[in-house]
Amino acid sequence: MTGTAFVAEPATFFSTAVPIGGEPNRTPLNNFHIVLIEPQESLNIGSVARAMQNLGFSHLHLVAPRGYDRERACVTARDASVILDAMTLHDSFPEAIDGMQEVVGLALRKGENPAHYVSLPQWSEKLPERVSRKTALVFGPEDDDLRNEHLSLCRWVVRIPTTAAYPSFNLAQSVLLTLYEITRALPCELSVAALSDAPTENAFMQFDRHLDGVMAASGFVRTGTPSPVPALVKALFRRLDPTRHELGVLLALFSRVHRNLTPPPPPGGG
Secondary structure, three states: OOOOOOOOOOOOOOOOOOOEOOEOOOOHHHHEEEEEEOOOOHHHHHHHHHHHHHHOOOEEEEEOOOOOOHHHHHHHHHHHHHHHHHOEEEOOHHHHHOOOOEEEEEOOOOOOOOOEEEEHHHHHHOHHHHOOOOEEEEEOOOOOOOOHHHHOOOOEEEEOOOOOOOOOOOHHHHHHHHHHHHHHHOOOOOOOOOOOOOOOHHHHHHHHHHHHHHHHHOOOOOOOOOOHHHHHHHHHHHHOOOOHHHHHHHHHHHHHHHHHHOOOOOHHHO
16 A cells, blocks of 8 residues: 555535525525634634534634634634634623524533423434524533533534543534534535524523513512423423514513513602
């Protein structure tokens, strides 16, 4: 044998000629946004960008990165520095998922009563019917998992199958496996006319505030109520998978109930 290196033939998952809503060079993969929570190593960020470039993804978001160094990230990003140039930095997780219609947390922890808790292959089976949704794929810090404050805002909590003895991947591995699973699950000829009619996560958070108010004002949630109960109720509504219009109706209903259950301020302001 010679020392010639083996170079794999590039695989094509989506033709860049497939338009979405009349926009050139746009594919269903453009609806996916990779969100890294508090990444601490710029080399890992560069490796994530390279994995994204390899598989045709382009939207990268960092939430409160710890000492991000672009030059260091470019070492591992190689030709994917264009993704680093276009990425978005956020101060908080709610800011990063504002406008998203689906929030998917990749985690070992289940959190408290997520709407859906599935393996990566189980989640990918649902993708063809949900690909038109603007979707955030959320990954936790290298030295930790997603915390409950993040998982509580994820409609899907997805675990990557591993051996029980060694269940953790590094950050770039997790992103690469997830993105490959997406490209494997979606048919090459798939095109999407427009974003779906699903509500944004911001609308769900607004609904959650009124739901919390109704549960408290009605006495359903009070001192001594088990802490998972409010999260369970919120997960039930997410599992219904309402349209934007349906959630708007629910929001108006619970807003009115909340207002009617809230006692008026005393005359004269106290």
